[in-house]
Amino acid sequence: MATITLKGNTIHTNGDLPAVGAKAPDFKLTTVDLKDVSLADYRGKKKILNIVPSLDTSVCATSTRKFNERGGSLPNTVVLVISADLPFAMKRFCTTEGLNNVVSLSLIRGKTFAKEYGVLIEDGPLAGLTARAVLVLDESDKVVHRELVPEIGQEPNYDAALAAAR
Numbered sequence: 001m002a003t004i005t006l007k008g009n010t011i012h013t014n015g016d017l018p019a020v021g022a023k024a025p026d027f028k029l030t031t032v033d034l035k036d037v038s039l040a041d042y043r044g045k046k047k048i049l050n051i052v053p054s055l056d057t058s059v060c061a062t063s064t065r066k067f068n069e070r071g072g073s074l075p076n077t078v079v080l081v082i083s084a085d086l087p088f089a090m091k092r093f094c095t096t097e098g099l100n101n102v103v104s105l106s107l108i109r110g111k112t113f114a115k116e117y118g119v120l121i122e123d124g125p126l127a128g129l130t131a132r133a134v135l136v137l138d139e140s141d142k143v144v145h146r147e148l149v150p151e152i153g154q155e156p157n158y159d160a161a162l163a164a165a166r
Helices: 058-071 087-097 112-116 158-165
Strands: 003-006 009-012 046-051 077-083 103-106 133-137 143-148
Touching: 046 058, 046 158, 058 077, 058 087, 058 158, 087 103, 133 158, 143 158
Parallel strands: 046 077, 077 103
Antiparallel strands: 003 009, 046 133, 133 143
Protein backbone atom coordinates (compact mmCIF):
# COMPACT_ATOMS: atom_id res chain seq x y z
CA MET A 1 0.00 0.00 0.00
CA ALA A 2 1.31 3.43 -0.92
CA THR A 3 0.28 6.75 0.57
CA ILE A 4 -0.43 9.73 -1.69
CA THR A 5 -2.45 12.91 -1.27
CA LEU A 6 -5.39 14.59 -2.95
CA LYS A 7 -5.41 18.32 -2.23
CA GLY A 8 -3.23 17.59 0.80
CA ASN A 9 -5.51 14.89 2.20
CA THR A 10 -4.01 11.43 2.64
CA ILE A 11 -5.34 8.59 0.49
CA HIS A 12 -3.98 5.13 -0.27
CA THR A 13 -3.35 2.86 -3.21
CA ASN A 14 -3.77 -0.91 -3.07
CA GLY A 15 -0.06 -1.62 -3.46
CA ASP A 16 3.21 -0.46 -4.98
CA LEU A 17 4.33 0.12 -8.55
CA PRO A 18 6.33 -2.68 -10.14
CA ALA A 19 10.01 -2.37 -9.14
CA VAL A 20 12.71 -1.10 -11.44
CA GLY A 21 14.25 -4.17 -13.05
CA ALA A 22 11.06 -6.23 -12.74
CA LYS A 23 9.07 -7.46 -15.72
CA ALA A 24 5.86 -5.44 -16.01
CA PRO A 25 2.64 -7.40 -15.54
CA ASP A 26 0.75 -8.13 -18.73
CA PHE A 27 -2.57 -6.36 -19.17
CA LYS A 28 -5.73 -6.28 -21.20
CA LEU A 29 -6.82 -2.71 -21.94
CA THR A 30 -9.17 -1.27 -24.53
CA THR A 31 -8.31 1.15 -27.34
CA VAL A 32 -10.52 4.01 -28.51
CA ASP A 33 -11.70 1.67 -31.29
CA LEU A 34 -12.86 -0.89 -28.69
CA LYS A 35 -10.05 -3.35 -29.49
CA ASP A 36 -8.45 -5.16 -26.56
CA VAL A 37 -4.66 -4.95 -26.45
CA SER A 38 -1.90 -6.32 -24.22
CA LEU A 39 1.78 -5.64 -23.69
CA ALA A 40 2.50 -8.09 -26.52
CA ASP A 41 0.90 -5.62 -28.96
CA TYR A 42 3.79 -3.23 -28.23
CA ARG A 43 6.55 -5.87 -28.18
CA GLY A 44 9.93 -4.59 -29.27
CA LYS A 45 9.12 -0.97 -28.44
CA LYS A 46 9.91 1.13 -25.41
CA LYS A 47 6.73 2.07 -23.59
CA ILE A 48 5.88 5.14 -21.52
CA LEU A 49 2.82 4.36 -19.41
CA ASN A 50 1.17 7.65 -18.41
CA ILE A 51 -1.38 6.41 -15.86
CA VAL A 52 -3.97 9.04 -14.94
CA PRO A 53 -7.26 9.15 -12.99
CA SER A 54 -9.25 10.78 -15.85
CA LEU A 55 -8.53 12.81 -18.97
CA ASP A 56 -11.42 15.00 -17.86
CA THR A 57 -9.21 16.75 -15.30
CA SER A 58 -6.74 19.54 -16.01
CA VAL A 59 -3.56 17.83 -14.78
CA CYS A 60 -4.35 14.58 -16.61
CA ALA A 61 -5.07 16.54 -19.79
CA THR A 62 -1.84 18.51 -19.39
CA SER A 63 0.30 15.40 -18.86
CA THR A 64 -1.24 13.77 -21.92
CA ARG A 65 -0.55 16.85 -24.04
CA LYS A 66 3.05 17.06 -22.80
CA PHE A 67 3.78 13.37 -23.37
CA ASN A 68 2.17 13.67 -26.82
CA GLU A 69 4.49 16.57 -27.64
CA ARG A 70 7.70 15.40 -25.98
CA GLY A 71 7.44 11.61 -25.97
CA GLY A 72 5.78 11.02 -29.31
CA SER A 73 8.96 11.83 -31.21
CA LEU A 74 11.22 9.38 -29.37
CA PRO A 75 12.42 6.59 -31.66
CA ASN A 76 10.92 3.14 -31.19
CA THR A 77 8.76 4.40 -28.31
CA VAL A 78 5.01 4.38 -27.75
CA VAL A 79 3.24 6.55 -25.17
CA LEU A 80 0.28 4.74 -23.59
CA VAL A 81 -2.19 6.93 -21.69
CA ILE A 82 -4.13 4.69 -19.31
CA SER A 83 -7.25 5.76 -17.40
CA ALA A 84 -10.69 4.66 -16.28
CA ASP A 85 -12.27 6.91 -18.93
CA LEU A 86 -14.52 5.32 -21.51
CA PRO A 87 -12.87 4.79 -24.90
CA PHE A 88 -15.38 7.21 -26.48
CA ALA A 89 -14.38 10.04 -24.14
CA MET A 90 -10.69 9.29 -24.69
CA LYS A 91 -11.14 9.40 -28.45
CA ARG A 92 -13.08 12.68 -28.26
CA PHE A 93 -10.39 14.24 -26.06
CA CYS A 94 -7.49 13.22 -28.31
CA THR A 95 -9.34 14.23 -31.48
CA THR A 96 -10.35 17.62 -30.06
CA GLU A 97 -6.81 18.25 -28.80
CA GLY A 98 -5.17 16.98 -31.99
CA LEU A 99 -3.10 14.40 -30.08
CA ASN A 100 -1.72 11.84 -32.52
CA ASN A 101 1.40 10.69 -30.67
CA VAL A 102 -0.28 8.88 -27.77
CA VAL A 103 -2.35 5.72 -27.56
CA SER A 104 -5.28 6.01 -25.18
CA LEU A 105 -6.18 2.84 -23.29
CA SER A 106 -9.22 2.35 -21.09
CA LEU A 107 -9.69 0.15 -18.05
CA ILE A 108 -13.24 -0.60 -19.24
CA ARG A 109 -12.45 -4.33 -19.72
CA GLY A 110 -9.14 -4.39 -17.86
CA LYS A 111 -10.06 -3.59 -14.31
CA THR A 112 -7.26 -5.79 -12.94
CA PHE A 113 -4.62 -3.43 -14.39
CA ALA A 114 -4.98 -0.93 -11.53
CA LYS A 115 -4.63 -3.66 -8.91
CA GLU A 116 -1.72 -5.44 -10.58
CA TYR A 117 0.21 -2.21 -11.08
CA GLY A 118 -0.49 -1.01 -7.51
CA VAL A 119 -2.26 2.19 -8.58
CA LEU A 120 -5.86 1.49 -7.52
CA ILE A 121 -7.01 4.23 -5.17
CA GLU A 122 -8.70 2.55 -2.23
CA ASP A 123 -10.17 5.43 -0.24
CA GLY A 124 -11.20 9.07 -0.52
CA PRO A 125 -13.33 10.72 -3.20
CA LEU A 126 -11.37 9.12 -6.08
CA ALA A 127 -11.62 5.56 -4.75
CA GLY A 128 -11.83 3.14 -7.67
CA LEU A 129 -9.77 5.31 -10.03
CA THR A 130 -6.03 5.12 -10.63
CA ALA A 131 -3.38 7.19 -8.95
CA ARG A 132 -1.17 9.34 -11.17
CA ALA A 133 1.92 7.38 -12.13
CA VAL A 134 4.45 6.99 -14.91
CA LEU A 135 6.28 3.80 -15.80
CA VAL A 136 8.84 3.40 -18.55
CA LEU A 137 9.36 -0.09 -19.92
CA ASP A 138 12.16 -1.20 -22.20
CA GLU A 139 11.66 -3.29 -25.36
CA SER A 140 11.38 -6.48 -23.29
CA ASP A 141 8.83 -4.98 -20.83
CA LYS A 142 11.33 -4.53 -18.02
CA VAL A 143 10.63 -1.52 -15.80
CA VAL A 144 13.42 1.05 -16.22
CA HIS A 145 11.69 4.00 -14.50
CA ARG A 146 8.77 4.41 -12.15
CA GLU A 147 7.12 7.35 -10.45
CA LEU A 148 4.06 7.40 -8.26
CA VAL A 149 3.21 11.09 -8.17
CA PRO A 150 2.84 11.95 -4.46
CA GLU A 151 0.04 14.53 -4.93
CA ILE A 152 -2.67 13.74 -7.47
CA GLY A 153 -2.90 17.41 -8.45
CA GLN A 154 0.81 17.49 -9.34
CA GLU A 155 2.32 16.73 -12.75
CA PRO A 156 4.81 13.90 -13.14
CA ASN A 157 8.53 14.39 -13.71
CA TYR A 158 8.52 14.43 -17.52
CA ASP A 159 12.28 14.88 -17.83
CA ALA A 160 13.05 11.77 -15.77
CA ALA A 161 10.58 9.62 -17.69
CA LEU A 162 11.74 10.85 -21.08
CA ALA A 163 15.40 10.37 -20.13
CA ALA A 164 14.64 6.77 -19.13
CA ALA A 165 12.95 6.17 -22.49
CA ARG A 166 15.93 7.46 -24.49
